[in-house]
Amino acid sequence: MKLIFEKSVPGRGCGLLPACDVEAVSLPAGLEREVPPALPEMSETDVSRHYTELCQHVHGVNCGFYPLGSCTMKYNPRIDEEMAALPGFTAVHPLAPADATIGCREVLDTAKRYLCEITGMDDMTFQPAAGAHGEFTGVLLIKQYHDARGDSKRRKIIVPDSAHGTNPATAAMCGYEVVNIASAPNGCVDLEALKAVLGDDTAGLMLTNPNTVGIFDDNILEITRLVHKAGGLCYYDGANLNAVMGVVRPGDMGFDCIHMNLHKTFATPHGGGGPGSGAVGCKAHLAPYLPKSALLDGGDGIQVRGFFGNFLVVVRALTYVMTLGREGVPEAARNAVLNANYLMAKIRGAFAPAFDRPCMHEFVLDLGQFKKETGVSALDVAKSLIDYGMHPPTMYFPLIVHEALMLEPTETESKETLDWAGEVFHKLADLAREDPEFMHNAPHNAQIGRPDEVRAARNPVLRYRKA
Numbered sequence: 001m002k003l004i005f006e007k008s009v010p011g012r013g014c015g016l017l018p019a020c021d022v023e024a025v026s027l028p029a030g031l032e033r034e035v036p037p038a039l040p041e042m043s044e045t046d047v048s049r050h051y052t053e054l055c056q057h058v059h060g061v062n063c064g065f066y067p068l069g070s071c072t073m074k075y076n077p078r079i080d081e082e083m084a085a086l087p088g089f090t091a092v093h094p095l096a097p098a099d100a101t102i103g104c105r106e107v108l109d110t111a112k113r114y115l116c117e118i119t120g121m122d123d124m125t126f127q128p129a130a131g132a133h134g135e136f137t138g139v140l141l142i143k144q145y146h147d148a149r150g151d152s153k154r155r156k157i158i159v160p161d162s163a164h165g166t167n168p169a170t171a172a173m174c175g176y177e178v179v180n181i182a183s184a185p186n187g188c189v190d191l192e193a194l195k196a197v198l199g200d201d202t203a204g205l206m207l208t209n210p211n212t213v214g215i216f217d218d219n220i221l222e223i224t225r226l227v228h229k230a231g232g233l234c235y236y237d238g239a240n241l242n243a244v245m246g247v248v249r250p251g252d253m254g255f256d257c258i259h260m261n262l263h264k265t266f267a268t269p270h271g272g273g274g275p276g277s278g279a280v281g282c283k284a285h286l287a288p289y290l291p292k293s294a295l296l297d298g299g300d301g302i303q304v305r306g307f308f309g310n311f312l313v314v315v316r317a318l319t320y321v322m323t324l325g326r327e328g329v330p331e332a333a334r335n336a337v338l339n340a341n342y343l344m345a346k347i348r349g350a351f352a353p354a355f356d357r358p359c360m361h362e363f364v365l366d367l368g369q370f371k372k373e374t375g376v377s378a379l380d381v382a383k384s385l386i387d388y389g390m391h392p393p394t395m396y397f398p399l400i401v402h403e404a405l406m407l408e409p410t411e412t413e414s415k416e417t418l419d420w421a422g423e424v425f426h427k428l429a430d431l432a433r434e435d436p437e438f439m440h441n442a443p444h445n446a447q448i449g450r451p452d453e454v455r456a457a458r459n460p461v462l463r464y465r466k467a
C-alpha cells in the first residue's frame, strides 16, 4: 500500500481549525520556518480510509487469538480506556499546583497501595516507562543499597539461562558482571549451580517465577534464602504477573524488589511500542533509594523519567484492579493457568511440550524431534498459523529449548477459541507430514510472506525519504 505522503495532493485538506482566540505572537528571529513543513494533504475521507486500511494490515487482540508467550496479549476491558480518557486525567499538567491535582495523586497512592498488596512489597515507583526500564531501576536500588553500606565487593548479578534477555542486559547496563547459571533439567534453578556461584561478591539474583518455561519453582524459598545468606538481594522479574496475581506474592517468596509490566498484566494495550509502565515495588529496606523527581521532590537520589511516569497507564491498572476486586484478581490468574493447561493438553498429541508437567500461565513446545522427522521447523509452524488468523506464539525463546514455541493463551480466551486453536495445531502437524514444502513457504494469505529478518535487523530502513 502507498504511504500517506505518496497519496498527498497539493492543496487538498480537511483542516477545520477554530479561529484563533488569543493574540498572535511572532517567534524570535531564527526560530521561524522558512519553508512550510512537508505534511500530506488529503481529504478527510482519504485519511480515514488510509488508517482503516493500515489497521486491517495488523493483528491485534481484538482481531483474533494472540498466544504470544511472555507477552500477555489479553483483552483489555473498555472501562479501563474510558477511565484513562477522562479529561480530569488527560488534561492535567504535571506542574499544576498540588491542590489542583489531589485526585491524580489519590489515583497514584491507591494504585500503589493495591499493587504493593498484590506483590507483597512496601513501597513503589511508577516512573519507569516499561519492563526493561523497571529492571534497570530495580537493579539500581540494589546497587545503591550495597553502596550505602560501603559493600563495594559485590560486583556480580546471577541470572539463570532461562531468563528474559532484558535481565542480563539490565545487569550489564548497571555496571555489573553477569553470572549465568544453567537451569536444572526440569527448567528450574539448579540449586547446586546457584550455591557454586554465590559469594561475598554477589550483588543479587534476577529471577522470573513462574519462569519463562511456565513452571513455578518449588525451591523458591530456598533460593531466596541462599542469596540472602550470601549477602545478596533478590530481584523478581514480574513483567508477567498473570499466573500469580492475588494468589502468591513475590514479597512472601523472599524477593526484595520487583517490577511489573502494568501494560501486560494490568490492562494497557501494548505491542505497538506505546506508553507502558514498569512499576517497581520494593521492601522497606530499599524504599529510601526509589527514584524521585528532581522538579517535584528536589534533586536527591536517582530519577529515571520525568514527573510521575506514564500516569494514564496507572489509571488503567487501578481501574482494572478495582473492577476485578479481591475475588476477581486471583480468579483471573487461576483462569490464565487453567487455559494454558487446557490448551497444552489439546496440543500435546500434535506437538510435544518441552516440560511435560502442569504449567502455569504459559507453556513451551519443543519441535526438535518433530523437525528431525518432518523437516518442518518451529518457524514454519509459526508462519503457517498466520494463514489461520492466529498470531504466532513466541518463537525460539527461551533459549534453553531449541525449536521452541511458547504459548500464553491468557484468561480472556473462551473454551471455543482454545478448542479451535488446538485443532489448528493438529491440522498443521498432519500437513507437515503430507506437504512440508507448503509449510516452508507459509504464510500464503498474508500481506507479506517471509521478510529477510537478518537484513531487516542489520540494515533497518526506518526513515522515509521523499523523492
Ligand SMILES: *Cc1c(COP(=O)(O)O)cnc(C)c1O
Pocket: 070, 071, 130, 131, 132, 133, 164, 166, 208, 237, 239, 240, 261, 276, 278
Ligand atoms: C516483556 C518482558 C520484559 C520486558 O518488558 P518491556 O516492557 O518489553 O521492556 C522483561 N521480562 C519478561 C519476563 C518479560 O516477559
